[in-house]
Amino acid sequence: APNINVANVQAHLNQFQSISNANGGNRAHGRPGYLASINWVKSKLDAAGFATRVQSFTYNGATGYNLIADYPGGDLNNVVMLGGHLDSVTAGPGINDNGTGSASILEVALQMTATGFRPTKHVRFGWWGAEELGLRGSTFYVNSLSTTERSKIKSYLNFDMTGSPNPGYFVYSASGQPSGSLALQQSLQAGFQSKGVATELTSVGGRSDHAAFARSGIPVGGTFTGAEGIKTSAQAQKWGGTAGQAYDRCYHRSCDTTSNVNATALDRNADVIAHTLWAVAS
Numbered sequence: 001a002p003n004i005n006v007a008n009v010q011a012h013l014n015q016f017q018s019i020s021n022a023n024g025g026n027r028a029h030g031r032p033g034y035l036a037s038i039n040w041v042k043s044k045l046d047a048a049g050f051a052t053r054v055q056s057f058t059y060n061g062a063t064g065y066n067l068i069a070d071y072p073g074g075d076l077n078n079v080v081m082l083g084g085h086l087d088s089v090t091a092g093p094g095i096n097d098n099g100t101g102s103a104s105i106l107e108v109a110l111q112m113t114a115t116g117f118r119p120t121k122h123v124r125f126g127w128w129g130a131e132e133l134g135l136r137g138s139t140f141y142v143n144s145l146s147t148t149e150r151s152k153i154k155s156y157l158n159f160d161m162t163g164s165p166n167p168g169y170f171v172y173s174a175s176g177q178p179s180g181s182l183a184l185q186q187s188l189q190a191g192f193q194s195k196g197v198a199t200e201l202t203s204v205g206g207r208s209d210h211a212a213f214a215r216s217g218i219p220v221g222g223t224f225t226g227a228e229g230i231k232t233s234a235q236a237q238k239w240g241g242t243a244g245q246a247y248d249r250c251y252h253r254s255c256d257t258t259s260n261v262n263a264t265a266l267d268r269n270a271d272v273i274a275h276t277l278w279a280v281a282s
């Protein structure tokens with residue numbers, strides 16, 4: 001797997017920040033900064049040769065959008081999906097939540113083309129709308145699939161908040177939640193281990209888009225660097241950062257800007273995403 005250049009991921013985050021600045025300070029469902037974010041990610045993937053489509057839905061009287069991008073080739077009966085939500089809350093630009101996951105899977109997608117990766121499985125990416133309003137976009141996507149199409153998705157990997165400023169290194173627990181995949185958990189853990197980074201398992205339950213896939217019985221996994229939770233002293237010992245403070249003090253606030261990202265955590269998670277995709281899709 002390629003080592004992901006964090007500068008490329010940061011450049012994508014700068015783009016999300018600019019979009020927010022030009023659109024009233026957020027990228028929320030039903031606001032112009034959301035569609036601008038969709039269009040920008042789509043343009044990058046189109047230029048790289050992905051087959052993209054925008055799926056519209058309605059929630060709360062506003063149109064929402066999912067972006068689906070297929071990497072050409074691979075076994076269409078054996079699909080690996082990676083996703084994250086592209087919407088922010090209305091309070092701010094949503095750079096850690098979830099510009100980080102969105103930008104990281106975008107860069108991993110672009111590196112598939114750049115390196116000429118030829119996976120045996122088919123690889124599909126999703127950027128979800130209206131997660132912040134109750135997993136609306138991802139749920140709409142899963143419900144839009146026929147039973148047959150749904151059964152072809154063998155794994156779903158979710159990335160929501162991967163650059164928290166006071167980071168933890170959490171891997172979704174296979175046993176701690178519905179449809180958790182031990183294979184995905186272990187591949188993500190192995191990715192961190194190869195970089196010498198200690199991890200903890202976490203039960204994220206229904207708090208992000210993987211839950212929409214889990215409800216259909218699709219095996220799920222993911223990583224997370226923490227939100228409003230407080231870092232313990234034991235965690236600060238092994239991971240650095242500040243004990244007694246939130247992993248992300250700007251969670252759902254206007255200060256969730258490009259200043260609210262830990263570049264080391266962002267880089268490590270992006271590298272682990274690539275490690276796991278290359279391992280799972282080969």
Ligand code: PHE
Pocket residue numbers: 097131132160161204207208209224227
């Ligand atoms: N989904 C939450 C949000 O967007 C954040 C979160 C992600 C919480 C993963 C737990 C696990 O606000």
Ligand code: ZN
Pocket residue numbers: 003004005006267268270271
């Ligand atoms: Zn890297």
Ligand code: ZN
Pocket residue numbers: 089097132252
């Ligand atoms: Zn959020």
Ligand code: ZN
Pocket residue numbers: 085097098131160161208
């Ligand atoms: Zn989120």
